[in-house]
Amino acid sequence: MSTPREFLKFIDDNAENFIKRLADAVAIQSVSSDLSRRDDVIKMAHWVDAQLKSYGVTTELRDLGSHTVDGVELPLPPAVLGRIGNDSSKRTVLIYGHFDVQPAEKSDGWNTEPFILTEGPDGQLFGRGSTDDKGPILGWLNVLQYHFENKKELPVNVRFCFEGMEESGSEGLDDLVIKEAKQGGWFDGVDCVCISDNYWLNTRTPVVTYGLRGIAYYRINVSGPGWDLHSGVFGRTVHEPMTDLVLLLSKLVDVKGNILIPGIDAMVAAADEDERAIYERLDSSVAEIEAAAGGKIALVDNKVDLLMGRMRSPSLSLHGIEGAFSGSGGKTVIPAKINGKFSLRLVPPQTPENVTPLVTKYINEEIAKLGSKNTISVEYLNGGLPWMADIKHWNYEAAREATRQIYQVEPDMTREGGSIPVTLTFADALACSVVLLPMGRGDDGAHSTNEKLDRSNFLQGSKLLGTYLYELASAK
Amino acid sequence: MSTPREFLKFIDDNAENFIKRLADAVAIQSVSSDLSRRDDVIKMAHWVDAQLKSYGVTTELRDLGSHTVDGVELPLPPAVLGRIGNDSSKRTVLIYGHFDVQPAEKSDGWNTEPFILTEGPDGQLFGRGSTDDKGPILGWLNVLQYHFENKKELPVNVRFCFEGMEESGSEGLDDLVIKEAKQGGWFDGVDCVCISDNYWLNTRTPVVTYGLRGIAYYRINVSGPGWDLHSGVFGRTVHEPMTDLVLLLSKLVDVKGNILIPGIDAMVAAADEDERAIYERLDSSVAEIEAAAGGKIALVDNKVDLLMGRMRSPSLSLHGIEGAFSGSGGKTVIPAKINGKFSLRLVPPQTPENVTPLVTKYINEEIAKLGSKNTISVEYLNGGLPWMADIKHWNYEAAREATRQIYQVEPDMTREGGSIPVTLTFADALACSVVLLPMGRGDDGAHSTNEKLDRSNFLQGSKLLGTYLYELASAK
Known part of the structure; x- marks a missing residue:
């Protein structure tokens, strides 16, 4: 099913409004590790909930109980569950994201106020949470808004699972996912999962990620x-x-x-020539990896072995x-x-x-x-546990095809060195394919000072996520 | 020259007054590392100065300038210099001690209030600074009091150098010592030095210390x-x-x-049989050293090699x-x-x-x-630098003979594993023999909770210090 051209135009036409909405989201200081900001994380849950509702999504705020930090018992921020579409002839995709962020103080070395979204000279949208992970969540909202305002049905049934404790160990989430995966649960009938919470290898080439280390x-x-x-x-x-x-x-x-x-x-097992060829194709270099590490300290001086050291x-x-x-x-x-x-x-x-x-x-x-x-x-x-998905699954075909359409390039198929534990929980509890489809670039500085999301990544990324839904509907 | 019997009796007769005076000294919270207690360290300098003066000692408070801690400029507590006796036919001894103490809070694990001297069931005098180093300073005061009240001349000329920054690196002291060691200085003419600021190996046998590691x-x-x-x-x-x-x-x-x-x-060089014999004679054991370390973790299972590991x-x-x-x-x-x-x-x-x-x-x-x-x-x-003295010097003969008289045993001749930097400053600047003649026991807990000085060590130690002065007068 091909993506409506009007959808792509809608994203471009509404760019300023979308950026304004991202600024609203960034302004809520939803730092999950800062006890004094817990109310802001809860406020953010309600903000996300209201946005989903306004586009016709049925939602529930799920209480995850409380936890004790430094002897103080605190309520966990609720998870926001959503569902839209219930057509048994369509596939059902579960979308995950998190609306909490890492701590940030201007005095840490930010050039701008971290909770005031500020556009840089090259279209960078600086602000805490811009790329990790409010930008991607808002990408999904942008897709929903188009369909709602134009009275278009979505090409697939969609379920949402947005949490507010990802930066603090996703407390309470595993139990919720396992419970809702059961028959009659919120995630019953889900055919595949999409998580947009990682990054490109570099600043040029989009990626689709199929593996994580344990x-x-x-x-x-x-x-x-x-x-x-x-x-x-x-x-x-x-x-x-x-x-x-x-x-x-x-x-x-x-x-x-x-x-x-x-x-x-x-x-x-050692990589054979076919597997080495996968890494040879990745758009990366020793110099780029050393730049990301901040020093000329690569263990080996060829790209393939260096990337394999990280990924496999x-x-x-x-x-x-x-x-x-x-x-x-x-x-x-x-x-x-x-x-x-x-x-x-x-x-x-x-x-x-x-x-x-x-x-x-x-x-x-x-x-x-x-x-x-x-x-x-x-x-x-x-x-x-480590996680690795079958890249021949239709979920991956959809992600790759959507990337080709929006960016006119074949995505880098990557495994990542780090872990996103909830990935494995979804894969296990739902027994289905999970794809990681990132929005941001490798230099976004997710947990650092001066975190940013490029304007083009926000807009093209919103198009990518919408296109992915259309490709899901028809991918084989 | 033999010690007057009346001196020994005077110490015993005045025991309660001496302990009362020790309680007065302990009550002044002269913690040199605690900026909020700097006034108490200065108060303690004046207390020591007044005590010396009351027994006919000529004194001077020496300003050591100021230092900057955490951005705050603070005056250093003054050093107390003293002199009594100026008979060119007599030897001149320089006595060093320090009137500052380590920090202490009851909540650290003290059984009693750390700055209220409290007598335990076995005659332990519990209190911060009791053994390190107010007890020894007061030992010298006890000796002075006898001579002053009984109008007896001391057997040697005595110079005093008491400081209030020992627990914080003896700031300012080296310069003072080097300056006063010069011709016309306060320490000009000093023939030997005695420092009472270390401990026995155990709880039984007195020691005389002739070496420190660098x-x-x-x-x-x-x-x-x-x-x-x-x-x-x-x-x-x-x-x-x-x-x-x-x-x-x-x-x-x-x-x-x-x-x-x-x-x-x-x-x-490896120790020869003669040197091994020195360590063989020391009153110590593997079990006692392991008890002091709090674990059965001695590197070797024989006393001689274990002590040599620490000392030489x-x-x-x-x-x-x-x-x-x-x-x-x-x-x-x-x-x-x-x-x-x-x-x-x-x-x-x-x-x-x-x-x-x-x-x-x-x-x-x-x-x-x-x-x-x-x-x-x-x-x-x-x-x-490490330091090692010649134990055949008359300064050591005096210390050993005084110990034999008071304790009726041959002292353990020890080298210590740690460093007391001012020892080397005195040895170098004055080019004379320095002896370490401790008052307290190995289990006094100088820098720990529940620091104590045993009543008997305070009284016998006072006798020891006085007797040492008499032995100095005649030792060859």
Whole structure:
């Protein structure tokens, strides 16, 4: 089913109104991690709810209960559920987005007031939440507005699930999704899912994302002294926890990023020529990735291996040490009770369940080899599964075809190194295809200062999302 | 010259008054690191000054200028200089002590109010500063009081140097000592120095201390990314600073405390049988040292090697990492700019000047071997020389003989693992023998909660200090 030309024109004709609406949304300081802003997150839920209603969407605000932060019990912001269309001859798509944002203060280094949407010289729309994830939510509203005002039926049935705790661990959402996926639930009958909450690889080429890495987070605990000791009095007298911990951490990963825990890297088959060709085609470069990292520190100097390191290989990062001296200056302490934190990013077929025995076995062997009198243990803290979708599914055909129509290019088909846990929840609970169809560019700075969404990405992205719905209706 | 029997009796007869005076001193909250208590430190200087004056000591309060803390300029508490006796046929001893104390709040875990001296069931005098270092200063006052009230001349000329910034780096003191050591200065003509500001090895046997370790403090800096990175997006993509730093730190010291930097351990000759015998005689045990550390974590299971590790060997301790994730919870950051801190404790003939080239050469070689694209450097931050005195000097003969008379035992002759920098300043500026003659026990908890000085140590210690002056007069 082809997208109405009037829809594309409607988006262009209403650009200023759409940007005005984005400014309204950005002005609500819905910072989910800031307890003093919780009322603003709830206000934002009501704002989204009212917008959906105004375009004929049936909605419900779903209470997700409360949580306790720093000893204070706070209500969770409600999730906004919506449904429009109930034609059993049409496909049904579930659309996810989040209306909460990361914290922002002008003093963090913003050039403009973070909660006042401000247009830059090259059409950048600067403001907290512009690209993550208010812009994409408003993209869907723009699509709805066209159909409502022109009395056009949508080409597919649509369900919405918008939440206000994504930046704070999506608390309460998993239970809701699992419950509503059941027969008679809000998401019963959903055929596919679309999430617009990630980014292009660069500033030029749109992407469709079909994979995310999982994670397994660990801690090595070392204790021995009853309290912190003076290094003058106890240096070369006792087994020092820091010595033991640093030796153990040094045995996990080498300078080149190879994981030294036997069996972990070996779980993932090497890429064949066909798979390497996928990465060869991606519009990216070593220089661009180094620019995004802020330093000329790429592990390898060819694009294919570098992208595969991020997207289809496991990784091990050391995050830090808790309990040791971490201030500036020169304290001469022997820390008594410390732990070192590291995590593995996982790719299929790895899971926290199948890698953890390898991790603990190896570290326990290394602990035994150390011969320290300190008490040392390794602990799995939490994790999440990797996710990878079948890119031949009609959901992906629709996303790719919509991209071709709007941008006149083949999208980069990407896997991402990070995790969006709700992706897997949807895929599992609904047993259907999930596609990630981003609106923003790789340099949008989602969690940074001066977050922006380019004007063209907002408008073309709105067209993309609408076109995707039309392509869904007919994709095979 | 033998100590007058009446002096010893005077101490016992006036015990309650002396403890009352100690309570008065403890009640002045002279916490040098607490800016809001600076007036109390200054008040304490005046209190000490008035006490000295009341016993015929000529005094001067010496302004040490000001310093800036957290942007606030504060006056330093004055040093109290004193002199009594000017008989050129007598020896002249300089006595050092400090009247400032560590912070203390009942809520830290004190069983009693920290600034109200409280006697425990076994004669412990609980209170902040009781043993560190108000008790010893008051020991000297007790000696002065006897001589003043009984119109007895002291057996030696005495100079005093009491400061109020010891717990905060002795700011301003070095310059004062160097200036007053010159001809015509307050310390001109001093023949020896006595410092009573350390502790017995245990709770039984008095010690005389003749050595302290020096220190050299270093930092390894690693940077690469322009900002902290997301480990999902950049894991196995870039050289991670934490990986590099942990690998370098793991090459400095082994689990057994051996220093892996070539040449450092080799600078110190192994102990011969005679020297081992010194440590064999010390009244200490592995169990006692482990109890002091709060864990069964001794590096070796024999007393001699354990004590030598502390007292006559260099040591290397890893203190912590600055700039990495150090909180609780599970942050998945790749820290961008970090440094790892470690220090060496030094023994003669080691100095910061002769070990630093070995440290930097080795670490630079290891950095080159790493092959990382991150920017890595090693930096010497600060240090201090080790100190060791000739125990055959008459100053030591006096200290040992005084100990034998008061305690009827041979003192443990110790070197300490830590540093008291002013010791070296006195030794160098005055070019004379310095002895450390402690009053308190090893379990006094100088910098901890429930600091105490045992009643018997206060009284016997006062006798010890007085007797030391008499022995000084005649020691050869």
